[in-house]
Amino acid sequence: MVDHVSEELEDFDYQGHTVTGYLNNTRVDVIRPSEILCTDSKCKLTENLNVLYFDSNHLSVVGADLLVDSLSN
Numbered sequence: 001m002v003d004h005v006s007e008e009l010e011d012f013d014y015q016g017h018t019v020t021g022y023l024n025n026t027r028v029d030v031i032r033p034s035e036i037l038c039t040d041s042k043c044k045l046t047e048n049l050n051v052l053y054f055d056s057n058h059l060s061v062v063g064a065d066l067l068v069d070s071l072s073n
Helices: 009-023 061-072
Strands: 006-008 042-044
Touching: none
Parallel strands: none
Antiparallel strands: 006 042
16 A cells, blocks of 8 residues: 655745746745655655645645644754
C-alpha cells in the first residue's frame, strides 16, 4: 500500500514563483510551502493517506494544519 504521493519539486515550486515575483519588493511575508513539504527533489501531495491539497494550488485542511504546525515550531 502506498502511504504518500509526491510531485517533482521543480513542478511544485513553479506555481509559486509567479506570485512571489510580484511580492519581492513589498512588506508581505511569503510562506513557501515547498520549504516544509518538499525534500531536495520531491514534494508531498499526501501524508499517511491524507490528501494535503484541495486542488492544484490550495492546501486541504490537513495540509494547512501540517504547514501551521511546522511554522509554529
